[in-house]
Amino acid sequence: MSRVRLTDRSVAALKPKEKRYDVSDSLRVGLRVRVAPSGNKTWVFEKRIRGGQLRSHTLGRFPVISLGEAREKALTLEKEAMEGIDRKAEAATKQTVSTVLDTYEKLHLAHLRTGKERRRQLNTALAKHLNEPISKLERRHLQEFIDKTAGTGALVLANRYKAALSAFAGFAWRRGYTDHNIGAGLSNATREKPRDRVLTLEEVRAIYDATELISPLWKPLIRLLILTAQRRNDIAGLRYGEIDFERQRIDLPSARTKNGKPHIVHLSAPAFALVETFKPENDNETPPDLLFTTTGTTPVSGFSKVKSQLDKLLPEDMEPWTFHDLRTAFATIMAETGASESVVDRILNHAASGSAASAVARVYNQSQQLKPRAAVLDHWAALVTQETANVVSIAS
Numbered sequence: 252m253s254r255v256r257l258t259d260r261s262v263a264a265l266k267p268k269e270k271r272y273d274v275s276d277s278l279r280v281g282l283r284v285r286v287a288p289s290g291n292k293t294w295v296f297e298k299r300i301r302g303g304q305l306r307s308h309t310l311g312r313f314p315v316i317s318l319g320e321a322r323e324k325a326l327t328l329e330k331e332a333m334e335g336i337d338r339k340a341e342a343a344t345k346q347t348v349s350t351v352l353d354t355y356e357k358l359h360l361a362h363l364r365t366g367k368e369r370r371r372q373l374n375t376a377l378a379k380h381l382n383e384p385i386s387k388l389e390r391r392h393l394q395e396f397i398d399k400t401a402g403t404g405a406l407v408l409a410n411r412y413k414a415a416l417s418a419f420a421g422f423a424w425r426r427g428y429t430d431h432n433i434g435a436g437l438s439n440a441t442r443e444k445p446r447d448r449v450l451t452l453e454e455v456r457a458i459y460d461a462t463e464l465i466s467p468l469w470k471p472l473i474r475l476l477i478l479t480a481q482r483r484n485d486i487a488g489l490r491y492g493e494i495d496f497e498r499q500r501i502d503l504p505s506a507r508t509k510n511g512k513p514h515i516v517h518l519s520a521p522a523f524a525l526v527e528t529f530k531p532e533n534d535n536e537t538p539p540d541l542l543f544t545t546t547g548t549t550p551v552s553g554f555s556k557v558k559s560q561l562d563k564l565l566p567e568d569m570e571p572w573t574f575h576d577l578r579t580a581f582a583t584i585m586a587e588t589g590a591s592e593s594v595v596d597r598i599l600n601h602a603a604s605g606s607a608a609s610a611v612a613r614v615y616n617q618s619q620q621l622k623p624r625a626a627v628l629d630h631w632a633a634l635v636t637q638e639t640a641n642v643v644s645i646a647s
Contacts, residue, residue, distance in 0.1 A: 257284065259318045262292060276318075282325040284313060294321040298332040304430060306332070306339055339427060348388055349381040351428050355419055364509070372415045385423060390433040393420065401440035409440030450572055450580035452634060458577070459635055461564035469557050471525040472543045476574060478522040478632050480581035480598060482509060483574050488550040491529060491538045499523045503600075514600045517625035519632035581631060588634075590627045598624050 254275040255261070265274065267290040275283040285293045294310035310316060310324045331338065352373055360366035374381070376396045380388055393416045401409035420434025450458075459477050462470045475486050485503060493501055501516040508514050518526065531538050543551045554574065562569075582595050597620060632638075 257318055259314070262313055262318060265292065276322070279322045279325045279329075281329065282321060284321075294324075296321075296325040296328055298329055300332050300337045301335040303335065303337055306337065308338070346385045346428055347382055348377055348385050351385045351423055351426075352377070352381075352419070354426070355422050359422060364506070364511075369415055369418075372412060373419055376412050376416055385428045386430075388423075388429070388433060390420075390435075390437065393434060394437055397437065397440060406441035413437050413439055448570065448572060448576050448579070449583050450576050452580075452584055454569060454572070455577065455580050455584075455635055456637065457565055457569070458561060458572075461561050464564055465557060465560050468543065468545070468551065471528065472551070473557070473561075475522055475525055477577055477635060478519055478525075479516050479628065480578050480631070481516055481600070482578070483554065484550075485514075487543055487552075487554075489542045490540055491542060492540075494518075494526050496527070496530070508600060510600065512600075515621060515624075516598075517621070517628045519629045521632050521636050522628075584634070585627055585631055588630065590630070591623065594620060594623045594627055598627060 254277045256278055257274070257276045262274075262284050265284065265286050267286055267288050269288060271285060271287050273283045273285050273295070275281075279296075281298045282294065282296050285295050287293070292313040294313060294316055295307060296310055297305060297307045299305045308328055310321050313321075316324075328338070352370070355373075356366065356370050360369055363369065376393070377388075380392060393413075397409050397413045397416070400412055417434035417437055420429070420437075421432055423429045424432040424434075455477060459474060462473045465473070472486060475481075475489075476483060479486065479501070481501075485507060488507060489501065493503060493507075495502055499518045501518065503514040503516065505511050505513050526542070529539060529542050539547075541547070541550055545551055558574070578599060582599060585595055586592060
């Protein structure tokens, strides 16, 4: 790092480079101007607190903050450091884990489709520390919760908590709320492997039939998951306004899909019969907003409990399964019956795995393939419900 006696003119003349670089002021030791590849120039002052740590302070951007003003601010910080005053430490003691979480949600989580779920995970993982200063939070606290979750047998869930905590800890460190990244080095509970579990058609039918004995709220939800082969959250969060009763389909907006694109889901006869039960009996009755809810404002939760109920109703020798396995079963079974792989992928709303399609192909894929997609889902519903009279060839 070069050190020169800076002037406002020399700072203004500094040119951006491919990588960020600093130029130190020889008059006020510890003060430097940081030049970003974008051309932005920021004043930074670094000084060790007496008997404490080395602290770095961002003083503002040039030319809004002139060289003289930057030197004045640096001098004040230098005097405080010599007296043992640590501004960052004092600020950190005023910032609780909860307030930093609020900032994290505002700046980052609010822009994620799964932001609310991630905040819920962090609230659970950090419940004991929410009202404590963020500066008191240590890596061992995070690892203890991960290990405790893993101890219940929920190894994959423990990994999800680890990912959430690592991301939050990194944010807190980069924003200066903690002295170091307490999330670095956290251990996973298990090494995850891609699942190769494929439910047979008989197993899918068993799950479908078992829903007859669970609550009337969950029965149509689980059956729609099976009949549409959609993602769990897409169906659990289904809104009345997303159902096109005239065309017998679901129109998912881009804000509700994993790949951020609108998605059309054909409703086979059994699936359409399920959503029709939510239609008001008369025109004066207000339809529900969310189809599956206990609060009226948020989608239903509790899939793990319902899964436990279903497991008790299924054959004892049935291998472990997950709700996501229903999508894999659909894709595998329909491919075996002759369905086009591209049609199945579009039903599942998978992102294209090959090269980018042409403009003509994109239009064709979005419109003209709706009919074959509907045919595949009708065929799938007939297989699951064992309405064999409706099973027809769909080979492309």
